[in-house]
Amino acid sequence: MRVLIAALHNGYYRNLESVVDELARRGHQIFLGSERPVSALGGQSIVERLAEAHKGVSHGTVRWREQRTRFLATKVRLALDYLRYLEPAYADASSLRQRAVVRTPVGLVWLVERGPGRPPAVRRLIARALDSIDRALPPSPDIERFLDEQRPDAVIITPLIGLVPSSQLDLLRSAQARGIPTAVCVWSWDHLSSKAIIRDAPDRLFVWNDTQKNEAMTMHGIEAERIIVTGAQNFDRWFGRQPSRSRAAFAGDVGLPDDRPFVLWVCSALFPGSPSEAEFVMRWAAHLRASADPRVRDVNILIRPHPSRGKEWEQVDWRRLGRVAFRGGNPIDAESRADYFDSLHHSAAVVGLNTSAFIEAGIVGRPVMTILPEEFRANQEGTLHFGYLMNVGGGLLTSARTLEDHERQLVEMLAGPPEAVLERQRRFVTAFVRPHGLDVSATTLMVEAVESLGASAPVRLSRGVGAGARLGLRALRAIERVPAGRRLLLDEREVRAKKRRAAEEHRAVSWG
Numbered sequence: 276m277r278v279l280i281a282a283l284h285n286g287y288y289r290n291l292e293s294v295v296d297e298l299a300r301r302g303h304q305i306f307l308g309s310e311r312p313v314s315a316l317g318g319q320s321i322v323e324r325l326a327e328a329h330k331g332v333s334h335g336t337v338r339w340r341e342q343r344t345r346f347l348a349t350k351v352r353l354a355l356d357y358l359r360y361l362e363p364a365y366a367d368a369s370s371l372r373q374r375a376v377v378r379t380p381v382g383l384v385w386l387v388e389r390g391p392g393r394p395p396a397v398r399r400l401i402a403r404a405l406d407s408i409d410r411a412l413p414p415s416p417d418i419e420r421f422l423d424e425q426r427p428d429a430v431i432i433t434p435l436i437g438l439v440p441s442s443q444l445d446l447l448r449s450a451q452a453r454g455i456p457t458a459v460c461v462w463s464w465d466h467l468s469s470k471a472i473i474r475d476a477p478d479r480l481f482v483w484n485d486t487q488k489n490e491a492m493t494m495h496g497i498e499a500e501r502i503i504v505t506g507a508q509n510f511d512r513w514f515g516r517q518p519s520r521s522r523a524a525f526a527g528d529v530g531l532p533d534d535r536p537f538v539l540w541v542c543s544a545l546f547p548g549s550p551s552e553a554e555f556v557m558r559w560a561a562h563l564r565a566s567a568d569p570r571v572r573d574v575n576i577l578i579r580p581h582p583s584r585g586k587e588w589e590q591v592d593w594r595r596l597g598r599v600a601f602r603g604g605n606p607i608d609a610e611s612r613a614d615y616f617d618s619l620h621h622s623a624a625v626v627g628l629n630t631s632a633f634i635e636a637g638i639v640g641r642p643v644m645t646i647l648p649e650e651f652r653a654n655q656e657g658t659l660h661f662g663y664l665m666n667v668g669g670g671l672l673t674s675a676r677t678l679e680d681h682e683r684q685l686v687e688m689l690a691g692p693p694e695a696v697l698e699r700q701r702r703f704v705t706a707f708v709r710p711h712g713l714d715v716s717a718t719t720l721m722v723e724a725v726e727s728l729g730a731s732a733p734v735r736l737s738r739g740v741g742a743g744a745r746l747g748l749r750a751l752r753a754i755e756r757v758p759a760g761r762r763l764l765l766d767e768r769e770v771r772a773k774k775r776r777a778a779e780e781h782r783a784v785s786w787g
Contacts, residue, residue: 276729277304279427281337281446284311285318287433289607290462290509292321293718298725299329306425308337310441317582317607324608338421340442344412347755349440350764351409353378356438356471358402361387361395364494370546370653371469375438381770382763406474407744408751414452415445422449429729432477433460436470447475456728460721461487464507464631464707465660467494476501478733481721483507484710486663503724506709506717512612513638514713519613522621529577529600529618536623536689537575537600538563539641541632543654544583550650552628553587559626559646560596562678563685570689571682577618579603581630624688626681629654629661634708637671637700642692644673646681668702 278298282288288295288307298305307322322334340348357379359365360372376384383401386392392401422430430450435443436459450457458479461467467490473480476495480502482488488504491497518525526533540556556578566572575598580588582605593601606615616639619625625636626644628651636643645664647655655661664671673688673696675681687693705713711720754760765773 276428276726277306277426278429278431278725278729279306279308279422279425280431280433281308281310281443282433283309283437283439283441283443284313285309285322285334287462288318288321288325291433291460292325293511294508294721294725295325295332296328297718297722299325299332301722301726302331303726304331305329305333306427307332307334309334310337310339310443312336317605321607337446338415338417338442340415340445341417344415345440345442347751347764348409348412348442348445350380351405351412351751352444352471353438353440353766354380354383355402355405355409355474357383358387358398358405359472361398364659368469368657368659370657373548374546377767378438379766380764381767384767404743404747407741408747409474411740411744411748414449415442418442418445418449422446422453422455427455429456429458429725431458431460431725431728434462434466434470435459435477436466436473438471444475447477451475451477451733454733456731456733458725458728464634464663465658467491468659473497478731479503479724479728481505481724483717484667484707486667486707504710505721505724506711506715507634507707508717508721510634510638510708511716511718513616513635514709516616518617518620520617525617525621526575529602531575531577531598531600535573535575537577537621538685538689539618539622539625539636540576540578541625541627541630541636542579542581542584543628543630544581545628545651545654549654551587552581552584552651553591555628555648555651557591557593557596559678559681560593560599562682564596566682568682568686571685573598574623574685574689576600577602577622579615579618579632624685624692626685629658629664633664633671634704637704638708640697640700642673642688642696643671643700644675644681644684644688646678647674647676663707664703668704668706669699671700671703671707 295305312319326332326334357375360375365371387398392398432443432447447457457477458481459477460481461483467487473495476497480491480497482491482502482504483506484504488502491502492499523533531537542552545552560576563571563574578593578601580603593599604611606612619636619639619641622641624642624644628645633643673684675684709715709717755764
């Protein structure tokens, strides 16, 4: 079977590596495609490693929609994504709305926030009109040729629902028009609740658990029979794993004495504009150092930075508190993964704000703790997915609203985590990560689902386009051609950049 996997960028292969490896071992031909090769999450080394290990694996670039139609297609789709966050389900998720608004045409933002589009009924009419216009866009010739060159038996796309300019939807539609079986792979635990809407249902949607299945049905309108619950294949590598060295050896490597336990702080990829996590971690560490309980006051601390937010640590003097180490790379190869696992395994507790490392700590069996400060509310209780960490299977997290309460909880964990806490975490891991059983590999289930997809016979889709949609597309194209109209289609960041360039040109003329 020839499988085309299309990722937004190569960083997405972090969570698909085990699936690609097993598919290749079974003799399938796989093309690992990406629209963008570079990512803060890394990934290029992963696709190169897979291609080197298996003759049947190759990699390259996935085609984009042509520039002449890409601008308008992007604006329409990002506008639809933004409109999602004005629905009642997101009333308390203001940061999700703000994250989308900066990518949305300023004309639409004005229309629905200050103009006649404010009533919900009108907004939904606008959304339906934009959806029809999007479907009236012609297929991309470059993407059509790309599919003809690849001749895949199945197309798997991830994530499809990113809130960035992308031609993944065009690839999905062109594949469906050819009758090629298609699937979308949910990449992360928050994607179905915090990203864009799946507006075109693939033949299969691979999700981790029943929580995501419910999201897919209620938020995205995907029919239950299209959804396959496989478990979270990206976490398989942590089950049953053994540390690569003793705690004493690990502590020596990171620069901590091994005369007492250490607490691991795992940093997060927070929303843009969030307060500095580095500064909060220093407040947390200082609070521990001032504790009246010697177990907390003298505990060792290991801080693990997030790969995408290292800069905020450059001006932070984390050494001043003593018994603190700062260590951690992007876990995308054998050495960095071993180092990461050892940091989890040998810790007495894992603490942070909002990160997938919580799930990995739960798998390893360490107490997972968080603090809920008001300054980070948008990243925690201001999202829908954070609630899953608090509730699914009884909840993964031991949470506190104040540093004082967190300190009292940490005393208990350092004395030896209560069995009730560890049992609650195991229930979460079972429900959220391996719903078919803790001993059942999610990778195996997903590989079997992909093989089943390739053997299926999807119905070739024919998308009718109404006269109203064609008229709307012509109207938007006319607006795009007029300078004043094109300005309305720019987003907030593009408007600022345009003003900045104009100011620089004006200064250059004045100085000349």
